[in-house]
Amino acid sequence: MKTLTLVFTGLALALSGMSHSAEIDKSHIKRLGPVSSNSALALSKGPNADVLRANLVAKLSQQDSLNIFGDKYAWSEATSSPDKSGWLAYQVPVATQRFTQGTLTIKGLDNPQVYLNGQLVKSASEVPLNLANGDYQILVLADGQQANTEFSLDWQGKRDIDTLDFSAQTRQRVSAEQLYDAKTISSLTLSPNGKYLLQSTTEYQPAKGDTAIQVTELRQVSDNSVLYRWQDARPSSAVWSSNSKQLAFVANKQIQLLNIADLSIDIAVDNIENIADLHWYGDSLILSWTKPFKADDKATSKRYQAIEDRWSYWRNNSQLYQLDLDSGVLRQLTDGPLSTYLLDSHQDNNSLLVTRSPVDYAEPAHSLSQLIELDVSNLKETLIGEYRTFGGALYADNGMYIMAGANFMDGLGKQDKSIEVNDYDGQLYWRDSKGKVSPLSKNFNPAINNIMKVGDEDLLVAVTEGDYSPIYYFDKGRKSFTKIDTGVDMINSVSVANDGAKPTLVFAGTSATVPQKAYKMTLKSSRKQLLFDSQAQSYANTRLGKIEDFDFTNKHGHNIDGRVYLPVDFDANKKYPALVYYYGGTSPVGRHFTGRWPFNLWAAQGYVVYVLQPNGATGYGQGFSGRHVNAWGEYSADDIIEGTQAFLKAHHFVDPKRVGNMGASYGGFMTMYLATQTDIFAASMSHAGISNLSSYWGHGWWGYGYSGVASRGSFPWNNRELYVEHSPLYNADKITTPLLLIHGDADTNVPVGESHYMYTALKLLGKEVELVEFKDQDHHINSRQARFDWWNTTIAWFDLKLKGEPQWWNSLYPDSAYDEAKQ
Template sequence: MKTLTLVCTSLALALSGFSYAGEIDKSHIQRLGPVTSTTSQPLSKGAHADALRANLVTQLTQQESVNIFGEKYRWTEANSTSDKSGWVAYQVPISTQRFTQGKLNVSGLENPQVYLNGQLVKSANEVTLTLANGDHNIMVLADGYQSDAEFAIAWQGESEVDQLSYTSQDTQRVSAQQLYDSKVISALSLSPNGDYLLQSTTEYRPETGDKAIKVTELIELDDNQVIYRWQDNRPASAVWSDDSDTLAFVANKQIQLLDVESLAIKVAATNLENVSGLQWHNNSLLFSWQKPFKADEKATSKRFQALEDRWSYWRNNSQIYQLDIASGVIRQLTDNKISSNFADNNSKNNTLLFTRHPVDYAQPAHGLTQLFELNINTLTETLMGEFRTFSGVKYADDGMYIVAGPRFMDGLGMQNPDIEVNDYDGQLYWRDNKGNISALSKDFDPSIGSITKLDNDDLIVKVTEGDRAPVYLFDKSKKRFKKLDTNMDMTTHIGAATAKSNPMLVFAGTSATVPQKAYKMKLNGSPKVIFDSQKQSYANTRLGKIEDFDFTNKHGHNIDGRVYLPADFDATKKYPALVYYYGGTSPVGRHFTGRWPFNLWAAQGYVVYVLQPNGATGYGQAFSGRHVNAWGKYSAEDIIEGTQAFLKQYDFVDPKRVGNMGASYGGFMTMYLATQTDIFAASMSHAGISNLSSYWGHGWWGYGYSGVASRGSFPWNNPELYVDQSPLYQADKITTPLLLIHGNADTNVPVGESHYMYTALKLLDKEVELVEFNDQDHHINGHNARFDWWDTTIAWFDLHLKDQPQWWNSLYPETKK
């Protein structure tokens, strides 16, 4: 039986006010000031007034009291005004239980400037506010008081549903801005001796708007002290020398060397644009250097040379070079019309490994990888093999590790030759120096991801295991995997020192209801926190609880799932619910945040059910193999059956108010489910596939992905699969209101896939909406675009599952003719 995880359950919440219209009682408002010691000018005066006020708001929202040029000021109840002169700040904590619109009126203050959650709304006495379901903070900065008017803040909702609650509480529900803007680690690199950590972070702040703040720091790991910092011209492709004395990296079109002891930087080579993949090789550096393809600017047409010509980068050519540190001389090591992709190098043998990908469609998945070894002394290339499910390779002392699919080497990694397998289910192999290859993970159900080799040839292995991404140690001598205790569900970044005895590790990641943390840990020790996003960005945030919910389907398969409950859950209420499932073939990981913010949906009053239907990797080869040549057959059964079991178990969910959504393959599943069931009251398909044939023939990777998902099946030899499993050909069966979302620059699933379904449902007079996001690719990654995308999604479900059309109508008002 699985255990129940409860997070942030303590809540000090007392509703102390409630209003649709009228003046806000001053007992709900806090005041700081008047402040007279900072400047002789009002806040609204001066060349940099806006920037100064924005900085002030950031500081004031983070502190209960503040020392300003030697004088201490505290937030106090604003039950009276002051006869002192100077600038003043007011703040009002508010809460909404739905999308809320109205006007905030401020009187009695000179030059008021209104901020919502730290961002300027407007400098005016009256401002219009639109508030998502959640907890918010209104702050007003002003030069001082007006002599002829009494201070007051009033709210006027657009209608009786636009109500504010004025709350006194210790915590707030999680917000979209927290989930996207908070500082997170984006890269980690540990020196071989384990003394130094190169760490990159990304965050957003109100004052920088849509531009991310990206910083890279060199840290002494022992005391977590920063000894060097980059913000402009940050290092890329950073790599440590074997003795940990020097860090090589690319910056400003140069290869630079940082001496760790003196912190002096030396330029080793310059005028090197499009250089990446640095690796030390004795006293030299190996790297990849790409020459971008330059099209004929006068050409009016483009002749396709291969299916890969859909890829904007395919005609670029990348080769491997070597930089001699002492002289600065660079020489080219590979030269071919096909790019040579650097994989690994062996300093002792003076060799390196690289791959090439010639055009070859002979077998699924219609791509070929050639593995070569290069003798750096003689520049002799030796072909090690040609493979179709190859992912990566690492040298070891007496051979090499290879990561590939189960079919590698004629099915060497398959657990059962009589079952279908999923080529995306990563496996680990060993190739000895005589060329003999053996499978190392055939009896290991987790899907192998990245590998890091230690000096003793053991591996640190990131895997997908169910809906988690743990880290394992692979003991080469015992040929055994051992899970490491990382204190997190999803390990996203990892670095390892390569000392032979008990090496140091650093890793970062999240859990389903725990924001990002980073740890350092001896291989045989316990994790110690070195970065904690929870303390920095979520200290006063409350979340709902999460619990595991599995069920056994009609075929006897265990279907893994989890359920998120609203932050202020009340078992006596009836809640709407959202159901989500995997896209592609990877399970839905237990990330704290990401493109699909389950904690945010729960904070906005939804019960969220996430399940892992048949076809997902990380549950064994038989389970993931049911993805192949199925296109929804098994997955749809699991989702429908799982939703029914979920509704039976959770009687506080209203069965008439359940929505579903998915993206990419999950978007396809959403459209396909709409042709198979009416169990859902509303659906959202993001970047979904409606016509298997058109995606197969037009998507950037359509033919390659279909070579796995539809292995051996084509429109001419299995038309039933391509027609019967395409939602487009069953559009007349759809009765569920359907929202189609697509980036109009999507290179994976062309935007036409949503247009096909939109056209069909419009002609059939079905309820359908199509929203395109301008200049967005398969993933909606832009800062402001992400918020608009999240808003669109939840507004759609508020419309259909909560009978609250206001948010949707605000985002997409009807055009009057």
């Protein structure tokens, strides 16, 4: 992939200030300065001039005025000529409604430097610009005004369509850079007494590229003040002592202890690597120590020991150790060829709850988990059970909680023995002190994702509930689930303090059109203390489109959940193109504000976006999620087609001839499968999709295991109809929809060959297909510039096919050269 011009989105164009080829009216341009180089910096001199300019631009972009060494300079209209010498800054707002190309010409300035939304484009008097649909701020720095040439900024569009609007806007549409770069909370860890919070954040800056700025802070919850800060050597596996007096963590190949009283740090163990998962056990620590497998560098072959050997980490061996903090002595607790992982501890009983996974393919999902109790005093192990759908366990008074699928222990968690269930739909169980296991969530439709203890026996439960991810309080005595009023749609991180009669929790989360916020609250009250607000920090001047719920009842009588994102400056009298997005696999598409699929960005670029949750998704009850099993598109495709038809009927402002669809992974499979079933879509995009069920089952990293749930009991030799007829590859001749295939060339989950199979088939069939590979990218396109390139490629494809605008696509991939004259 080539590097693209940075893309921002913005407000709708106003009629005034429009230009294809003309001098920009100076009433749209603001000037700051001249600033004497004697009292400030010389912009083009010295070894650090680039850094000085970049820092200055960051300040100029954020402030209406600057105090520079005691002198105040403010932005003003550039209608008059400067009356003294010194460096100058000019800024002009720019808005587009489509991909726009042209040249900005600067006259009358010495050594002009052109910045687009704070990033240097070029140092020249003529600067080419490629602008996607959006809002921008152009800023020009110059050493001074030329004596005999009047200042002007001129725009020359490449084509008649390449017009710009220079009218100032107070709020802008959301941009790709905002969605990726904005600071967000990545983890929260609350002390047991609820007084202190360990908070980690991540953000990006253009100058640092793919290198994230990651910071961890120890905060005092009462006033949200920072007590301690890490950046270069951040703590990992951080855990609080039960009395909240110490924080243990791993950093710099050490196990360190931060003493809260005086913020001093003690080194418990030095020069130790591959340590993780610290866990307090009285006055000692339990930890996981991994011995990485080292392959023979001279070996020319590898003999597989199991299917799991395709996983690069599978031969690593992790075992548990106990660290005596007084002496610094480490004691090994477990050993053997299988890695051991800690789930929980019960110090009063001298026991640890651990798990191992022996190789066992005998039954679906072709994996096995052992649940083991380890006596710390004598290292005796007791096998509690071996399970196929095990998800985790925690001790509680007189027993333990277990998370597992509905098929756990011969279907103990099934609501209805006659239906097929999806074991990715997590359930909660109780195992008492005598070993009797009973279901707790059989009639609770949300899927259980994670549990945290509150007090000695109650739980905080993170769930998937439709397209929301809320948290519930589980009262064991009453066996009741109560939703906690967090005020956000999707909980990203949560931590609970158990000390006292009123348990405290902190959490971070987003809503569909609200950026991340973090709060503190007690379980007994809905009052919240705001701890973090990404909206105020990164989106204060950002305008978003509205969102509406849109559900419909399918032909089987099932309610199909959905939501619709409307463009910014939505006009119901217009006809808009639309994008339909789904996963179609075992998880719903959550109401995240941002992520790999930027629905708000697509809406900002002029699309109506319809997101729906077809049959097979968890969080809607066992019957609903069970339709994922042995279906591979059978129910989901019908729901997507029927849902799109209902969506078009209910939304007159959407052009039914300009509707595109897309999905990734299983959703990429759904996109290809849909193309064999319908021509309702004008263009499609499949990212990392599965075209051949047999090849994914046998070659994908998790193919056989995932298929052990999604195709439970079915194999290529006993269900040829499923593996062949439901594979898009074997029905490629039925495809008429133009199809874009996107894939990372280092994808281990869904190997890139899955897109190559379909590309080859459609090319030989003479169908319209494009294949774009992303170099060194795995299943998810995660790195910063690659993410922008991926987003740009996706929307450029739909601009080409749904808006009749090939210019952006042709600029990205000029060899494709779609005919602009026909658009």
